[in-house]
Amino acid sequence: xxxxxxxxxxxxxxxxxxxxxxxxxxxxxxxxxxxxxxxxxxxxxxxxxxxxxxxxxxxxxxxxxxxxxxxxxxxxxxxxxxxxxxxxxxxxxxxxxxxxxxxxxxxxxxxxxxxxxxxxxxxxxxxxxxxxxxxxxxxxxxxxxxxxxxxxxxxxxxxxxxxxxxxxxxxxxxxxxxxxxxxxxxxxxxxxxxxxxxxxxxxxxxxxxxxxxxxxxxxxxxxxxxxxxxxxxxxxxxxxxxxxxxxxxxxxxxxxxxxxxxxxxxxxxxxxxxxxxxxxxxxxxxxxxxxxxxxxxxxxxxxx
Amino acid sequence: xxxxxxxxxxxxxxxxxxxxxxxxxxxxxxxxxxxxxxxxxxxxxxxxxxxxxxxxxxxxxxxxxxxxxxxxxxxxxxxxxxxxxxxxxxxxxxxxxxxxxxxxxxxxxxxxxxxxxxxxxxxxxxxxxxxxxxxxxxxxxxxxxxxxxxxxxxxxxxxxxxxxxxxxxxxxxxxxxxxxxxxxxxxxxxxxxxxxxxxxxxxxxxxxxxxxxxxxxxxxxxxxxxxxxxxxxxxxxxxxxxxxxxxxxxxxxxxxxxxxxxxxxxxxxxxxxxxxxxxxxxxxxxxxxxxxxxxxxxxxxxxxxxxxxxxxxxxxxxxxxxxxxxxxxxxxxxxxxxxxxxxxxxxxxxxxxxxxxxxxxxxxxxxxxxxxxxxxxxxxxxxxxxxxx
Numbered sequence: 244x245x246x247x248x249x250x251x252x253x254x255x256x257x258x259x260x261x262x263x264x265x266x267x268x269x270x271x272x273x274x275x276x277x278x279x280x281x282x283x284x285x286x287x288x289x290x291x292x293x294x295x296x297x298x299x300x301x302x303x304x305x306x307x308x309x310x311x312x313x314x315x316x317x318x319x320x321x322x323x324x325x326x327x328x329x330x331x332x333x334x335x336x337x338x339x340x341x342x343x344x345x346x347x348x349x350x351x352x353x354x355x356x357x358x359x360x361x362x363x364x365x366x367x368x369x370x371x372x373x374x375x376x377x378x379x380x381x382x383x384x385x386x387x388x389x390x391x392x393x394x395x396x397x398x399x400x401x402x403x404x405x406x407x408x409x410x411x412x413x414x415x416x417x418x419x420x421x422x423x424x425x426x427x428x429x430x431x432x433x434x435x436x437x438x439x440x441x442x443x444x445x446x447x448x449x450x451x452x453x454x455x456x457x458x459x460x461x462x463x464x465x466x467x468x469x470x471x472x473x474x475x476x477x478x479x480x481x482x483x484x485x486x487x488x489x490x491x492x493x494x495x496x497x498x499x500x501x502x503x504x505x506x507x508x509x510x511x512x513x514x515x516x517x518x519x520x521x522x523x524x525x526x527x528x529x530x531x532x533x534x535x536x537x538x539x540x541x542x543x544x545x546x547x
Numbered sequence: 548x549x550x551x552x553x554x555x556x557x558x559x560x561x562x563x564x565x566x567x568x569x570x571x572x573x574x575x576x577x578x579x580x581x582x583x584x585x586x587x588x589x590x591x592x593x594x595x596x597x598x599x600x601x602x603x604x605x606x607x608x609x610x611x612x613x614x615x616x617x618x619x620x621x622x623x624x625x626x627x628x629x630x631x632x633x634x635x636x637x638x639x640x641x642x643x644x645x646x647x648x649x650x651x652x653x654x655x656x657x658x659x660x661x662x663x664x665x666x667x668x669x670x671x672x673x674x675x676x677x678x679x680x681x682x683x684x685x686x687x688x689x690x691x692x693x694x695x696x697x698x699x700x701x702x703x704x705x706x707x708x709x710x711x712x713x714x715x716x717x718x719x720x721x722x723x724x725x726x727x728x729x730x731x732x733x734x735x736x737x738x739x740x741x742x743x744x745x746x747x748x749x750x751x752x753x754x755x756x757x758x759x760x761x762x763x764x765x766x767x768x769x770x771x772x773x774x775x776x777x778x779x780x781x782x783x784x785x786x787x788x789x790x791x792x793x794x795x796x797x798x799x800x801x802x803x804x805x806x807x808x809x810x811x812x813x814x815x816x817x818x819x820x821x822x823x824x825x826x827x828x829x830x831x832x833x834x835x836x837x838x839x840x841x842x843x844x845x846x847x848x849x850x851x852x853x854x855x856x857x858x859x860x861x862x863x864x865x866x867x868x869x870x871x872x873x874x875x876x877x878x879x880x881x882x883x884x885x886x887x888x889x890x891x892x893x894x895x896x897x898x899x900x901x902x903x904x905x906x907x908x909x910x911x912x913x914x915x916x917x918x919x920x921x922x923x924x925x926x927x928x929x930x931x932x933x934x935x936x
Contacts, residue, residue, distance in 0.1 A: 443655035446622055449642040450649050451669030452720065461668075465659050 273525075280518035281311040291514050315519035325520060328503040329527065335489070335499060336482040339421045343478050344471065346422065347429035351470075352463075354430070355437035362438065369427050369434075381420055381491050388416050388492070417493035421482060429474040436470030437463075469538060476535040480528055500524055571634055573598040573756055574619070574724060579628035580780075581614055588614040590780030591628070596758065598723075601750050603771035604760045607803070611780040612760045616726050619758065620649045632723065643672070648722040652729045654713035656701040662688075662712050663697040669720045687715040690749070707738050714746075718753070727759040731766060743769050764804045768792065776800055792851075794838065798934045801849045808852065808901050809934075814844045821928055824848055828899025832873050834931035847934045852904035854930035857891060857916060861923045874925035875901065879916050891916060893924045 278295070285292035293307035319325045354365045372380060387393045388410035395407040410416045444466070448458040486501030493499075498506070500520065507517035572595035581589040589611040596602050604612040617623045619630065621642035630638050637645055648669070656665050666687050670680045688694055691711040701709055710730065717725055730746070731739045747770050750757050761767050767774050768788040775785045784796045795801035798809060812826030820836045824846055832848050856862075861874045877893040880900060891903045901924050916922055 441653070441655060443651050443653065444657060446620075446642070447649075447651055447655040447657070448668070449622075450620055450647075451716065452643045452672035453668075454641075454643050457672065462657060466657075 276518045276521055278311075279514050280315055280522050281313065282515045283310075283312070283314070284513045284515050289514070290512050315515050316523070318516060319519055319523055325500075325503065328498055328500045328520075329523070331497050332483045332485075332500040332524075333527075335417070335421070335485075336479050339418055339425070339482050340475055340479045342418065342422050343425055343429040344475060347426055347433055347474060348471075350426075351430045351433035351437055354434050355440070366434075369430050373427070377424065378487065380424070381488060384416070384420050384423065385411065385491060388419070411492065412494040414493060417489050420488040420492045421485065424488060425478045425482065428477040432473035432477060433467065433470040436467045436473075440466055469541075472535065472538040476531055476538075480531060483528060484524060572596055573600075573633060574758075575629075575631040575634075576615075576619075577629040577631065579615070579618060579625045579630060581611075581618060581623060581626050587780050589618070589625075592777075592780075592782050593628075594775060594782060594785065596756065598756050599754055601747065601757045601770060601772045602759070603767035603774045604758065604777060605764055605767040605774050605804075606762065606777035608762055610777040612762075612777045613728060615777070616649070616728055616758065616760045619724070620647060620726055621645050646720075646723045647726060648717040648720055648724075649726040649728065650713050650717040650730050652732060654701075654709050654733075656709060656712055656716070658701050661698050661700055662693060662704070665701070665712055666715045666719050669716065673720060683719060687719050690718070691715045706733055707742070710734060710742065714749075718749075718755075722755070724756050724758065727757060729761055730759065731761075732763075739766075746770060768804075776803065778803075794932060795849070795934070796839075798847055798849070801932065801934065806852050806902065806904075808850045808855065810848045810899060812846060812848060814841070814846055822846075822933060824933070826899075828897060829873075829875055829895055829901065830897045832931065833928045834933050835929045837933040841933060841935060843935055845935075849932040849934055850901075850926050850930055852890060852902040853888075853906075855901055855903035855924050855926050857893070857903050857905060857922050857924055859922060862925055872925050872927055873931070874923050876921070876923055877901070879918050879920045879922055882916070882918060889915070891922075893922060895924070 279291055282291040282293060284290060287294075293310040295307055296303060350369075354362060354369075357365055389395075390407050390409070390411075392410070394410060395404075398404045398408065399406075410419075440463070444462055445458050448462045449455070453461060484501050485499060486505060489499045490502055490505075504517050504520050504524075507513045507520065574594075574596040576592055576594040576596075579589060579592050580587065592611075592615060604615060606612045614623060618625050621637070621640060625638055628638075629636050632645070632647070657668065660668065663684055666684045667680050670683055675683070684697075688697060691714055693708065693711055693715065696704065696708060701712065704712065710733070714730070717727075727746075731742055734742060743766065746757075759767070759770065768791075771788065773785065773787055774791050776783045776791065778799060784791060784800050786794070791800070791804055795804060795807075801807045801809065810826040810829045810832065812824045812832070815823040815825050815831070817823075817836075822834050822836055823831060824834060825831050826848060829848075834848055861876075862872055875893075875895050875897065877895040877900075880892045880894040883890040883892075886907070888904050888906050891905065893901050893903060895901060903924055
């Protein structure tokens with residue numbers, strides 16, 4: 244009996260750990276943000292009103308609760324700035340994800356078809372950029388893309404352009420930065436699905452009369468869809484909320500929602516509106532997240 | 548040169564009487580070789596296969612049989628030699644352009660397609676009309692008895708059902724040649740035996756040419772009309788199952804195909820159609836003259852266990868028959884009861900041991916021998932196979 248208890252305790256602890264984690268680092272902060280989003284901005288410390296004071300007694304808390312309103316959410320819908328920011332975020336995310344898929348798929352496919360020993364080398368090469376800080380790599384891109392940077396030098400030397408191209412503060416630079424940064428997140432899940440695919444399946448398709456391009460579209464691609472789904476969502480979701488890359492590489496004329504959030508929070512000190520924007524972003528992203536979960540579930544069922 | 552076997556027993560394949568196939572083999576493999584790195588997987592194989600044959604490539608793993616099959620399917624290109632199908636060299640033809648289909652070892656069914664779509668896959672690629680595809684799929688489903696399972700996905704099927712889908716898919720295009728790579732390896736013993744019979748029946752009914760790759764000699768013997776035994780990338784012997792079993796060309800083949808007693812010895816003298824060979828472990832043995840003349844003096848004598856008879860006293864030679872029976876005195880060393888037969892290991896007075904397999908033709912064991920009992924193990928000269936050591 245006593246020995247059973249000794250073994251049972253760590254098991255039970257392990258089982259509740261993810262829930263404790265979720266409550267502490269997701270639900271509680273979410274409740275804070277939700278509460279702030281329903282408050283009004285105030286010139287105070289903290290810069291919003293009402294402030295819940297649990298020591299002041301039930302009556303005060305009740306008046307504070309009554310002071311909450313959804314005005315900030317009304318503002319988000321009525322003001323073009325926010326709508327445009329959301330639309331731009333989604334447009335950038337869709338475009339960048341499509342580019343990532345187009346570039347990442349051939350790379351992952353090529354990796355999966357390498358001899359086993361070379362696959363490990365290719366894997367290291369994909370992961371190796373992570374050994375350098377993300378921010379430093381983006382600054383490196385600023386260096387490459389600037390007026391007299393490496394890219395313009397190469398283009399001029401090859402006589403592809405007659406004068407330096409303006410790259411920095413353009414959407415092109417932003418897309419280069421995003422595709423560069425997120426490529427491993429697209430390649431790795433695709434590679435994982437493609438590498439574990441039985442080579443005999445492609446041979447069987449060829450044996451049954453399918454030329455190579457049909458083998459790809461009828462067998463390889465459909466069977467890699469779980470990897471495509473995982474890669475697309477792993478890239479799409481964080482790109483929607485991306486802040487650093489558009490801030491450093493794109494122009495300032497149209498902002499993504501992450502940048503708008505930053506502006507509201509730090510420049511305008513409007514915590515309630517920033518919070519409301521964050522809540523809406525979360526809801527917008529919930530759709531692909533739920534889709535991802537369903538996909539994973541189906542993949543698990545197939546794996547049985 | 549005398550044949551060990553009467554000619555009538557040699558299976559000649561199902562193509563007899565087909566005048567078109569009589570002149571030219573369906574498949575001709577000419578000096579085909581394939582090297583992976585420094586490993587010579589297939590080393591100069593030449594082989595003719597007639598239309599309508601059920602041919603088995605038999606050999607231990609790594610003998611090159613699968614590589615040879617993959618070259619026929621087009622997944623590997625031979626480094627040397629030619630592969631002719633109906634007289635046409637197909638060595639450089641892509642797999643999807645060959646009128647050959649293959650049943651893969653682990654079936655390689657498309658997991659995202661239903662049974663129906665798996666079977667229809669090859670027909671759609673051939674550009675067949677929709678209505679014809681539906682008819683052919685229904686025909687195939689009935690042929691392999693999968694009725695009612697058309698909409699299932701492969702992971703909703705049992706191993707035996709998956710095997711049938713793979714067979715139906717490979718047969719649907721009516722290939723000139725069907726390749727089967729260890730088609731029964733994943734099935735349990737009972738299912739394997741019934742599937743063997745079904746495959747033979749199917750092959751006979753469709754009149755198709757089958758080439759099966761297997762490491763299981765019983766499977767090859769049961770199903771094939773001819774067997775090619777492969778060893779280290781070479782064809783060691785091509786023969787009917789009976790020829791292979793009763794007249795193996797080498798000691799290795801004799802030991803690979805079934806159980807065998809082998810005694811090494813030296814050639815002593817020739818007496819008409821008899822050879823006298825002095826063995827170390829079983830004394831002097833009289834054998835029939837081998838079908839191929841033996842040059843060396845060092846020879847081996849091979850006897851299958853079921854050809855060795857046991858009795859309590861030495862048998863008496865029948866009067867008027869020119870028989871010198873080899874009889875060896877010994878003691879039963881151990882007994883292995885197998886149900887239908889019992890295998891006795893007899894320790895010979897001359898030092899060696901001999902295995903004798905005895906059919907348990909009576910239910911009660913009045914005739915059975917017991918351990919340490921003195922017995923005589925005997926066999927006729929015609930039952931001995933003389934092999935070069």
